[in-house]
Amino acid sequence: MATLLENGLYNSAQMLGCFLVSSPAANAESSPHLKTESLVLLGDSFYREREYRRAIVR
Incomplete structure (x- = not known):
């Protein structure tokens, strides 16, 4: 996720983050x-x- 954020791919980071948190x-x-x-x-x-x-909720 950190690499996605560094490259400005925020939507991709959100999708991956939601998966990691909820799976x-x-x-x-x-x-x-x-x-x-x-x-x-x-x-x-x-x-x-x-x-x-x-962001606050997470």
């Missing part, structure tokens, strides 16, 4: 640290798209 398969295998990092990056992608309310 039961991804959640079972990931640590709380990775889930937290995904949530932060997802919030960053919303913020950069000027979707401030969605």
Whole structure:
């Protein structure tokens, strides 16, 4: 996700972030640290798209 954000691909980062946060398969295998990092990056992608309310919720 970080690479997508660095390249300005915010919509792609949002799609990937939503998948990583909500997927039961991804959640079972990931640590709380990775889930937290995904949530932060997802919030960053919303913020950069000027979707401030969605960024706050995430």
